[in-house]
Amino acid sequence: MxxxxxxxxxxxxxxxxxxxxxxxxxxxxxxxxxxxxxxxxxxxxxxxxxxxxxxxxxxxxxxxxxxxxxxxxxxxxxxxxxxxxxxxxxxxxxxxxxxxxxxxxxxxxxxxxxxxxxxxxxxDVEANRAMGAHGADWLLKRIGEDRPLRILTHCNTGALATAGWGTALGVVRELHARGRLERVYADETRPLLQGSRLTAWELAQEGIPHSVQADGAAAGTILRGAVDAAVVGADRIAANGDTANKVGTVGVALACADAGIPFLVAAPTTTVDPGTATGDDIPIELRDEREVLEWAGVRTAPAGSRGHNPAFDVTPGRLVTGLVTERGVLEVAAGELPGERLR
The missing domain is CATH 1.20.120.420 (translation initiation factor eif-2b, domain 1)
Structure with a gap:
């Protein structure tokens, strides 16, 4: 940016x-x-x-x-x-x-x-820089292929979402700086399009090759082998590693698990909430139903339809291959729980 x-x-x-x-x-x-x-x-x-x-x-x-x-x-x-x-x-x-x-x-x-x-x-800027380096190191070691990587991300996690540099997009920027990034698949992120409006804008500012895709395309892109890893942010992480992020994230995690590729969450330690035991305890913001019933102020759904508009969903810790913070990477799915390691 x-x-x-x-x-x-x-x-x-x-x-x-x-x-x-x-x-x-x-x-x-x-x-x-x-x-x-x-x-x-x-x-x-x-x-x-x-x-x-x-x-x-x-x-x-x-x-x-x-x-x-x-x-x-x-x-x-x-x-x-x-x-x-x-x-x-x-x-x-x-x-x-x-x-x-x-x-x-x-x-x-x-x-x-x-x-x-x-x-x-x-x-926050210092933490973002550190987690970008830790995340890039971990991905390159984990994937272990001497070629540029193809990364999928969901929502916006760059300088716009932080005090500077970015969390998940900070990892992407670090890979790009090292010459180890082939392409980013940016989910559009319904209903407010933070992926197509904001992530794509940041990637364009950096000259990073990217493709914007519908959220519903993410699982298919992953399962057909077009992606090496998914890297996303988080809004709250429970002590057991369950992670709240922009709605649609859990589908990405499930597809990664089925494809056998890493699902990496990037967030500062301030996002880990040891007082929240599991994802069941994370409050999920419900936004105005008009965000899914209208487009640009014009009604797109029938007059009698109601909207269900959760801003976030919760990905179970068993699906989180790695959690990268400014301190390093915890392999949550393998049993490294943030509530124990990051107190």
Whole structure:
């Protein structure tokens, strides 16, 4: 992604969010100086991706403090505003973790809060770089063929979804930098097309060969031998390795298991939630049914039809060949459980 474009940036008085609802056709910035606007931006997916909304949430604590000082809020009201930011999207644990971390500096005032939020953002970029290298090393060793690899990915996990570089797409970028990437199959990712709008845009910026495909094509692409591995991100990982990611991910994992190829999850350790025992305990966000009943504001389903629109699904840990974090790779399906190894 061009260096000047960042998903989340602090301007000195508020947040600048690259509006991901408008990409790839327009690159515009939403300027945020109040809590209501930030909560709306997170819910509308102006900013999205677990690490990116975590960074936005961290800065949101400072935003709430500054707004509270301008408008004469009590501490109680300011804390309530922070709680609204923390709850804006219930599945992605990074938002909660980052808000909670920054809130440890709340009593010290805005400067201390901003310093902690900046540290969260900086550490995410560092973690992404490390997991990109670990993931590329593991894939090349695991697949063991001296040729460029063909990788399938689902949803968007690049610089747009993080503080910079990317998680799963960071692994892809590392393979590309090493000259070991032949092609990326990017699932379009229904219903909001984060794959075709965002992942393809990032890949095009990097000059990485890629093909966009319908989500329903993924299993067939894998089973006919056109893919060497799938690499995806995560919004929450339970202690037993069950992984919540964008809806449609579990079908990719099942196809990889049947084809006998690696299914790699790339996520920072902040995405691992040891307090969530299994995927059954992960709350799944249900979004507005209009996202699947309409297209561009035009009704596509019959008037009497109802929509079922879960934003995420849960892939059982037994299907996760590897979980790559900034610390290395855990082979979850072989019994290396993140709740035990990453405490």
């Amino acid at each position: 061009p260096q000047e474009l960042r998903a989340v940036a602090w301007t000195g008085t508020g947040l600048a969010l690259l509006d991901q609802t408008l990409l790839p056709h327009r690159a515009e910035t939403v300027h945020v100086r109040d809590v209501d606007t930030l909560v709306d931006a997170i819910r509308r997916l102006v900013v999205r991706g677990a690490p990116a909304i975590g960074a936005a949430g961290g800065y949101g604590v400072a935003l709430a403090l500054l707004q509270g000082r301008r408008e004469g809020w009590t501490d109680e009201r300011t804390r309530a505003a922070v709680a609204r930011i923390r709850a804006a999207r219930p599945t992605a644990v990074n938002l909660m973790v980052c808000v909670d971390r920054v809130m440890t500096r709340f009593e010290e005032g805005p400067d201390a809060v901003l310093a902690e939020a900046a540290a969260v953002q900086r550490e």
